[in-house]
Amino acid sequence: MSEKTFENADSQKPVKISRRRANRIAAMQFIYAWGVSPCEPEKMPETLFDFFTAQPEPREYYAFAEELATGTLQNIARIDEVISDCAKNWTLSRIARCDLAILRLAIYELLYRTDIPPIVSINEAIDLAKIFSTEDSHRFVNGMLDRVKAHLTRPLREAQK
Numbered sequence: 001m002s003e004k005t006f007e008n009a010d011s012q013k014p015v016k017i018s019r020r021r022a023n024r025i026a027a028m029q030f031i032y033a034w035g036v037s038p039c040e041p042e043k044m045p046e047t048l049f050d051f052f053t054a055q056p057e058p059r060e061y062y063a064f065a066e067e068l069a070t071g072t073l074q075n076i077a078r079i080d081e082v083i084s085d086c087a088k089n090w091t092l093s094r095i096a097r098c099d100l101a102i103l104r105l106a107i108y109e110l111l112y113r114t115d116i117p118p119i120v121s122i123n124e125a126i127d128l129a130k131i132f133s134t135e136d137s138h139r140f141v142n143g144m145l146d147r148v149k150a151h152l153t154r155p156l157r158e159a160q161k
Helices: 019-036 041-053 059-074 076-086 097-112 118-132 137-149
Strands: 003-007 014-018
Touching: 014 019, 019 041, 019 059, 019 097, 019 118, 041 059, 059 076, 059 097, 076 097, 076 137, 097 118, 097 137, 118 137
Parallel strands: none
Antiparallel strands: 003 014
């Protein structure tokens, strides 16, 4: 699997990021951008194409990211309902936009991507929050996803076909 290297601001050392993580980052960034400025559903294919074509790697590299972003936004109403149900005393508008994008992506994976073990989706979301959000965001994301995880009926550490 090819890896990308990113600079880590804390250690000043390059950090290698797997292709899957790079794809999750790109998907989260697209979901974040969509949350700031949603496009019309009929413009989604063009918007996705433009976004992933503008990324540093060839568009084919981001096939997984495009699947994640498309699936998340196709199921956004249900995903936001789950977030609202799990967010005690929080409205969607109170959740930091970056955290919301991470949660939307992770909940899509938990609910709709049975080919990904739930524990992987949760750990990836926590890591994204550590990288892209505030110092305490990973705790918030973890707590929210633990509430979602409690309602899953599939094995947490296994993918299903």
